[in-house]
Amino acid sequence: MKHVVDNTWQPNASINNLFTRASIIATIRRFFSDRNILEVDTPSLSQATVPDVHIDSFQTTFFKPGVRTSKKELYLITSPEYHMKRLLVAGIGPIYQICHCFRNRELGPLHNPEFTMLEWYRPQYNIYQLMNEVNELIDKIIHCGIAEKISYQDVFIRHLNIDPLATPIKELKQIVKLLPGDSSNFINESYDTLLQLLLSHLVTSLVEFEKPIFIYNFPISQASLATINLDDERVAERFELYYQGVELANGFQELTDSIEHRRRFECDNNIRTIIGKNKQPIDNKFLTAIKQGLPRCSGVSLGVDRLIMIALKIKELRQVITFSIDRC
Amino acid sequence: MIYHPNDFYSGLKIIWDGEPYSIEYSEFVKPGKGQSFVRVKMRRLLTGQLIEKTFKTTDTAEKADILDLDMIYLYSDGTFWYFMNKNTFEQIAADIKAVGDNIRWLSNDIDYTVTLWNGKPIGVTPPNFVELTIISTNPPLKGDSIGSGNKLATLSTGAVIKVPYFFQEGEKVKVNTRSGEYVARVK
Numbered sequence: 001m002k003h004v005v006d007n008t009w010q011p012n013a014s015i016n017n018l019f020t021r022a023s024i025i026a027t028i029r030r031f032f033s034d035r036n037i038l039e040v041d042t043p044s045l046s047q048a049t050v051p052d053v054h055i056d057s058f059q060t061t062f063f064k065p066g067v068r069t070s071k072k073e074l075y076l077i078t079s080p081e082y083h084m085k086r087l088l089v090a091g092i093g094p095i096y097q098i099c100h101c102f103r104n105r106e107l108g109p110l111h112n113p114e115f116t117m118l119e120w121y122r123p124q125y126n127i128y129q130l131m132n133e134v135n136e137l138i139d140k141i142i143h144c145g146i147a148e149k150i151s152y153q154d155v156f157i158r159h160l161n162i163d164p165l166a167t168p169i170k171e172l173k174q175i176v177k178l179l180p181g182d183s184s185n186f187i188n189e190s191y192d193t194l195l196q197l198l199l200s201h202l203v204t205s206l207v208e209f210e211k212p213i214f215i216y217n218f219p220i221s222q223a224s225l226a227t228i229n230l231d232d233e234r235v236a237e238r239f240e241l242y243y244q245g246v247e248l249a250n251g252f253q254e255l256t257d258s259i260e261h262r263r264r265f266e267c268d269n270n271i272r273t274i275i276g277k278n279k280q281p282i283d284n285k286f287l288t289a290i291k292q293g294l295p296r297c298s299g300v301s302l303g304v305d306r307l308i309m310i311a312l313k314i315k316e317l318r319q320v321i322t323f324s325i326d327r328c
Numbered sequence: 329m330i331y332h333p334n335d336f337y338s339g340l341k342i343i344w345d346g347e348p349y350s351i352e353y354s355e356f357v358k359p360g361k362g363q364s365f366v367r368v369k370m371r372r373l374l375t376g377q378l379i380e381k382t383f384k385t386t387d388t389a390e391k392a393d394i395l396d397l398d399m400i401y402l403y404s405d406g407t408f409w410y411f412m413n414k415n416t417f418e419q420i421a422a423d424i425k426a427v428g429d430n431i432r433w434l435s436n437d438i439d440y441t442v443t444l445w446n447g448k449p450i451g452v453t454p455p456n457f458v459e460l461t462i463i464s465t466n467p468p469l470k471g472d473s474i475g476s477g478n479k480l481a482t483l484s485t486g487a488v489i490k491v492p493y494f495f496q497e498g499e500k501v502k503v504n505t506r507s508g509e510y511v512a513r514v515k
Contacts, residue, residue: 109356110356
């Protein structure tokens with residue numbers, strides 16, 4: 001029998017890539033300190049988690065010392081968003097954080113269940129000011145120049161000749177059927193899933209998405225925790241940044257209305273029930289903070305591993321991570 | 329055995345829409361806030377065609393009962409092409425749909441991969457490269473021995489390929505069966 005050497009103790013990333021990684025993260029920290037944005041460090045463990053329909057968190061159990069019967073469910077954060085917003089309510093001002101986030105059921109060339117996120121919040125900013133700041137940051141690292149900005153509606157009209165805010169679902173299904181690569185097994189899915197499927201095909205197949213491009217004004221059904229646009233109530237103040245077919249960042253002008261927060265959480269939980277997932281407990285510490293008054297602000301999260309990957313002209317996340325899930 | 333698209337791997341044979349496919353490439357895709365799906369490139373084994381397909385992560389596919397056997401070609405009676413398992417001497421009759429275009433590479437001294445689905449042959453694959461004898465071609469042109477330019481030649485299996493001008497009948501050539509192109513002279 002052939003003797004097989006077990007190499008899985010070794011890092012996924014080359015030592016060279018890890019040096020580049022360190023220098024990129026140093027550049028990010030300098031970018032924020034030059035702008036007087038405070039670095040914060042919020043917990044990885046949380047007593048509550050997000051109700052997002054398509055985000056699955058890791059759960060663990062905390063036992064108090066000595067007390068056998070007392071235990072508490074805790075979650076690993078899927079993003080530092082709720083903790084950071086509680087700091088904003090407490091009056092901390094502009095903040096950023098580089099931290100590990102954890103999402104179950106995500107694994108692929110661009111996904112590892114544990115990954116590094118850069119998240120920052122700018123009081124008084126709208127999404128356009130924040131998109132510009134995101135652009136300045138990534139230009140310092142990948143020298144990509146000025147990114148294009150296009151609305152969600154215009155992307156669909158320009159490339160598929162359909163209006164994502166007005167097209168009946170019947171017509172949307174016809175378009176999905178015409179995609180390269182048969183997607184007929186999707187036709188019973190929701191309007192938003194069909195839109196997401198179409199957008200992901202555009203992003204990975206069009207040359208236009210080779211350059212950095214911001215897509216903004218997402219349909220309100222995909223608002224997440226973004227505010228509704230004041231002029232067009234069909235869209236939310238949410239943007240995403242794509243570069244070389246990779247989704248790099250997701251930002252909002254943050255929702256400040258606590259009643260609307262609760263409504264969206266319950267709505268997510270209802271959809272979770274319909275598709276057979278557990279309802280998530282509502283994070284009352286977060287909601288109480290929002291009720292106290294989140295300052296008008298915009299915030300964005302950016303995938304650090306993906307940014308490093310692009311800087312190194314690499315196609316796989318595992319090559320910039322020390323030990324990915326199969327080696328950790 | 330039931331597979332979810334997240335467990336697809338290159339080489340896995342599945343049944344989709346009642347037909348066997350071989351997975352060649354599969355990639356997990358997830359829009360940040362959206363539902364995840366799996367983008368797959370797979371070969372339709374009944375036709376050999378490579379297709380793209382997007383699966384939901386909740387889709388399921390049964391594993392296809394596909395068997396690849398090393399066999400030698402025996403003969404044809406015009407309706408079936410007969411192959412023999414070198415180990416068990418068991419014989420299998422493949423019809424023209426299974427043999428397909430590869431009919432032009434069938435020769436008694438070459439081993440083939442015969443693909444069975446539920447025990448029935450659905451494909452016959454020759455090796456990437458085969459060595460065959462030229463049985464008919466025009467005589468070499470004088471002064472063209474360095475091989476600039478091509479002419480047609482018929483091989484012992486019936487395949488017609490382009491070869492350099494200097495070849496004569498009875499000589500052997502190495503051919504790429506995937507592209508149908510001449511590769512080298514065999515001495």
